[in-house]
Amino acid sequence: MGTALLTDRYELTMLQAALADGTADRHCVFEVFTRRLPSWRRYGVLAGTGRVLELLADFRFDAEELEWLGRERVVDSATLEFLAGYRFTGDIRGYAEGEVFFPSSPVMVVEGTFAEAVLLETLILSVLNYDSAVASAASRMTSAAAGRPCLEMGSRRAHEQAAVAAARAAAVAGFAGTSNLEAGRRYGLRTIGTAAHAFTLLHDDEEQAFAAQVASAGPGTTLLVDTYDVTRGVERAVAIAGTGLGAVRLDSGDLGVLAQEVRGQLDSLGATSTRITVTSDLDEYAIASLAASPVDSYGVGTKLVTGSGAPTCGMVYKLVAREGASGTLEPVAKASTSKTSVGGRKSAARLLDASGRAVAEVLLNGSDLDGIDPASLDPAGASLRPLHTTLATGGVVEERWTGSGGVLTAAARHAASREELPRGARRLSTGDVAIPTMSRDLH
Amino acid sequence: MGTALLTDRYELTMLQAALADGTADRHCVFEVFTRRLPSWRRYGVLAGTGRVLELLADFRFDAEELEWLGRERVVDSATLEFLAGYRFTGDIRGYAEGEVFFPSSPVMVVEGTFAEAVLLETLILSVLNYDSAVASAASRMTSAAAGRPCLEMGSRRAHEQAAVAAARAAAVAGFAGTSNLEAGRRYGLRTIGTAAHAFTLLHDDEEQAFAAQVASAGPGTTLLVDTYDVTRGVERAVAIAGTGLGAVRLDSGDLGVLAQEVRGQLDSLGATSTRITVTSDLDEYAIASLAASPVDSYGVGTKLVTGSGAPTCGMVYKLVAREGASGTLEPVAKASTSKTSVGGRKSAARLLDASGRAVAEVLLNGSDLDGIDPASLDPAGASLRPLHTTLATGGVVEERWTGSGGVLTAAARHAASREELPRGARRLSTGDVAIPTMSRDLH
Structure with a gap:
């Protein structure tokens, strides 16, 4: 299926007017950024870049x-003719997927004619806003889990295709597996899951259900032990699977107390290597509160796929520079009071102190970092890590950011970028963003 | 693209174990319901039913x-063989799309063998949870708008395919148009939108931008007047388009104050029929607060597509009855403390008082309303409106619920059902659900 109609109507009506008055060919720079983070977040996590590039290939009007656009009189015949031949031939650069971001970080920059660049607005924002919302929440969860695996199980609480993207975004932020099969197939993610309460209830009693599952999946499986009574469930699980039982899952009740009890029971039964996985409306705070409990992995659903309180990122796609009547590129920005943005083509870098710790997000006028004297940086010994990388040139996408390889690259980028942040950045409580954003030498 | 892999892995692993031990053929009744509504909601709105039925047609394992499932060893070869021939041949009944619902309302009931019914869990919940979250928020917005048109503009703040579903769900709850072109094409929705700030900034000045837009779209267009200065913008808009200007759009600032000023200005310029449309992070509360302002329509984005504080519905798909070893259908339910559900096959009806006003949601044991003596109902003169309708029989979907016709039917159903609720149901503040849910004659 093509992706070109996943677009707001006004992109096409603007195109029509611009084609008619000759401004459609003006060279433009559009920037994707967010004005603020949720009050309880110290950083955001960029995700979806690889998906944008994959979807760009199918952005054609068939x-x-x-025929539909013409019949509905959305645009005139000259515009239809333009759309029939439409291919994006511009350049896209931006933060690498998985990179952390802050207010005003130019996470993606699209350059091309107005005509070709304006059409991409809706699709780019849809992808980056949703995927980054999930990754931003996911990063706090993997951070709170402090090394214990987090597993994505939220498919049923998100639109069926958003669920696939959510599984991918969670992987970018360090999740170890997903329940979503399509995400497994499309992006090479590890898939997980054994049984629901329905499987136990299907059988005449819990013994029969456990026996059937162990017979089918082997003793290394995870048995769900809370359909009737947890203590009886654990007892039956070990009786049937033996002390080599892989894991038990707890999906209700006070998980901290229950995990403690179940761990004791498993150990007393000799099932000392049987793991405990917990699921049940977990979020980053619940995960953090279980840090001292004998829990081996966390299954997270609803709160992950809905961005844990921030289901979208508020990223916008703003024209920051365009060719004027004179033919030269000029910075532009909306002047209204509440939604200011900074005009001009920008580059971005992370200012690192001598120990490699992030100190600030630096936005620089122009498109590269040339001409910055390292000695001019504060603090002494600081360096700038460039944040913009090439995503597409002349409409040709760099394949390294797409597919399952792209997800692995993004996950590595995220881990490194998060590690670089000040220690306080991983606190869960409300507070300031981890590092300030500074503009240098901007118009 | 097929939809069968939009599924949690455990549905398939349960299937494998059930196929092996013979329980896969047991006749099962799965029920979709939610345990609670968000604290500030008095009713929910069911949406997505038509989409579930459309997606069911593509639920095939190709x-x-x-090949992927086999290669990844998700299931064994006997299960692969079953999946290769998989077609849903069971029955689905449920609330008509657009109907309001309450805690425990059995909004969809799937009956078939365990094997065929369990596989649909993830897809059904994904669709109903997201679409109903959007429709439930949308209904409060159209209610607060009190007859003024609400327009859906949230595509950029949702996953690119979720955006299409959101536009559809908004239409179910009374929205008058959407910016999303694919939603227009797929479901016959009216599409809207004229220009963004980028179009004004693309031009050398606001006059040129307005002139280009009016030349392209005619004076009946909507001009966005807040890129620089609203008062100058309105002045220019009328100077260029004439007093026949269709509308002006305000996208920032204190919309109530601004609308008042702009209305006065438009009237003084003779543009008395030029409408004012407002957009800018609107939700149901902002819409309600503009009730006394001279606003003609509301464009809603972020808050709509993210469910205005409740981005998913928490609907679950629970096995409530299944054929036991004896071959008879027996009610089943999980017994753990915090997540109880009521077992047994149920039917549902809305109890209406003599004036036709909803009084209660009644869940009845069994699958129909036969044998209820009207004289036994309280209050006197009350009647029961059955809520379950046939959605699919023997795997064959009833087409009347799908496509653009299905959306129109659902919108009509929603309007009628909302009208039937007690007056207090439309308050926006926190409080109890509009009507209680009662169980009659349940096991």
């Missing part, structure tokens, strides 16, 4: 779509 | 998918 005959059926053009 | 060769490539089977």
